[in-house]
Amino acid sequence: MKNQKDAGKKHASRVRRDRETEIDFEKDENIVEGRNPVIEAIKSGRTIEKLYVAKGDLEGSIKMIISMAKDRGIVISEVDRRKLDELSRGGIHQGVLAVVSPYQYSSMDDILSYAEEKGEDPFVIILDEIEDPHNLGSIVRTANICGAHGVIIPKRRSALVTAAVAKASAGAVEYTKIAKVTNITQTIKKLKDRGIWVMGADMDGSIVYESNMKGPIALVIGSEGRGISRLVRENCDMIVSVPVKGQINSLNASVAAGIIMYEVVRQRSSTR
Numbered sequence: 001m002k003n004q005k006d007a008g009k010k011h012a013s014r015v016r017r018d019r020e021t022e023i024d025f026e027k028d029e030n031i032v033e034g035r036n037p038v039i040e041a042i043k044s045g046r047t048i049e050k051l052y053v054a055k056g057d058l059e060g061s062i063k064m065i066i067s068m069a070k071d072r073g074i075v076i077s078e079v080d081r082r083k084l085d086e087l088s089r090g091g092i093h094q095g096v097l098a099v100v101s102p103y104q105y106s107s108m109d110d111i112l113s114y115a116e117e118k119g120e121d122p123f124v125i126i127l128d129e130i131e132d133p134h135n136l137g138s139i140v141r142t143a144n145i146c147g148a149h150g151v152i153i154p155k156r157r158s159a160l161v162t163a164a165v166a167k168a169s170a171g172a173v174e175y176t177k178i179a180k181v182t183n184i185t186q187t188i189k190k191l192k193d194r195g196i197w198v199m200g201a202d203m204d205g206s207i208v209y210e211s212n213m214k215g216p217i218a219l220v221i222g223s224e225g226r227g228i229s230r231l232v233r234e235n236c237d238m239i240v241s242v243p244v245k246g247q248i249n250s251l252n253a254s255v256a257a258g259i260i261m262y263e264v265v266r267q268r269s270s271t272r
Contacts, residue, residue: 031163032100033093035061040171042068047101054081054095065096089163103161106177111150114177121216122196125151128184128232129223133159137168138254140176146261150177154184188235191218198236200228201260205239213264221257
C-alpha cells in the first residue's frame with residue numbers, strides 16, 4: 001500500500017499543473033526560456049500567453065524584453081527565481097521564461113514552396129533520428145544562417161522543438177521551417193520525385209569538397225551514435241563525408257552538418 005501511495009505521489013509530481021497557466025509538466029513544447037530565445041519568440045509574432053521574469057532582475061536585456069512584451073500586450077508576472085527554476089526544463093531560463101502557443105510545424109510542401117518563393121534551388125536538411133536537443137538546436141541555427149529552406153525531422157525517435165532546442169538554436173526555431181514527418185524514407189522518395197538530389201552524410205562517403213553540392217539538394221544527417229539508418233542510406237543518391245586527419249574518426253552530428261552546409265553555401269556562391 002505504501003509503495004502504491006509513493007508511486008501515486010511521484011506520478012502526481014510529474015503531471016503538476018501551474019494553476020495560472022495550466023502548464024502540463026509532461027510536455028515542454030509550450031515553454032521558451034532564456035533571453036535570446038524569448039526575444040526572438042516575441043519578435044517573430046508567436047503567441048505568448050504569459051511572460052515570467054525573476055524579481056529584481058530588471059536590467060539589461062530583461063528590461064528590453066519587458067518593454068517589448070508591454071508593447072504587444074503580453075501578460076508579465078514577476079516571480080521568485082525559485083518559481084522559474086520550477087517551470088524551467090533544464091535550468092536555462094536566465095531569469096526569463098515564456099509560456100507560448102504550441103510550436104507550429106511546417107510541411108515538406110511548405111519548405112519547397114518557400115524555396116520557390118525565393119527563386120532558389122531547394123536546400124533541405126533531413127535529420128535521421130537526432131535525439132540530442134542541443135544537436136537539433138545547433139543544426140537548426142546553422143541551417144538558418146546558411147539559408148537552408150527548412151529542416152525535416154521524424155515524429156518518433158527524435159528530439160522535438162522544446163525549450164532546450166529553442167535555446168540551443170539561439171531563437172532560430174522561430175524563423176526556420178521545421179517539418180515533422182511520419183517516415184523519413186518515404187519523404188526522401190517524395191523529394192527525389194520533385195527533382196531533389198539527396199546527399200547522405202557518413203564517414204565512408206566521397207569527400208564533400210570534391211563532390212558536386214550545387215542544385216536542388218537535401219542533406220541527410222544521421223543520429224549521434226548510429227549514423228544514417230540502412231534504409232535511409234539505400235535511398236540516398238550519394239554519400240559524402242568530411243575528411244579527418246586526427247586519431248578520432250568521427251565528428252559530432254551538428255559539427256559535421258555545419259561543415260557540409262557551409263560547403264553547399266560555398267559552392268552555390270561560386271556559381272553566382
